[in-house]
Amino acid sequence: MTDAEKPIAEKPAKVKRTQSVFTLLVQVGRKEGDGLPDKATGAGLMIYASGVDEAEAVRETVAILKEADLAVLEVEGLGTIEEREAAGDEIDGEERKLMGRALAENSVIVAQMTPFYD
Template identity: 55%
Template sequence: MARDKPKDTRPLQVYTLVVELGRLDGDGLPDTASGGGMILYAPGRDEPEAVRDAVRILKDAGLNPLDVESHGTAEEQRADGVDLGQEELDLMDRARAENSVVVAQKEAYYD
């Protein structure tokens, strides 16, 4: 009989992620764009989980994430002297409450 994996009871944290996008057919970026970037808020029990889940969701959405840079949780950013605006905090709260990735910004890049 297989044992069930113990449930992870650590609280969800929300991480600010900056994602660099490459091109794929049907990715929704303008035809003349060379790629793109996104800022998103991703929940996870830890940073690796948040990054893995965000990358999986972006790939499922037909995007091509090339690189992900984490800026940490709101608490970590505050400790680094970052002044977060209310809109950012509201989006982070939404990501936590819905346990889902929230895209704050998407931008196309041009060479």
């Protein structure tokens, strides 16, 4: 059998991993050009980030925040909407809308920023 006669091996089908939206609490410190209020020592951010898993959502979030000149100190994952509801969290309509937007746009959305002061 010549090479031309050999059957072509098909590539295995790629498994499409579904995206989820993860709620992340991010603590940032000060860095020149970060846009935080002058007397703030840092800030806490509530973020909705899409990803195939929480690790991907965290990596994407940290990369975007660094691009915005924010000094990321700590990231805490609160889970997906289903995980949060199972834990007893109440999720209002506005929060659901922002989560839906993060999923539809495959994006990172800062839902809330709270500056910290000494």
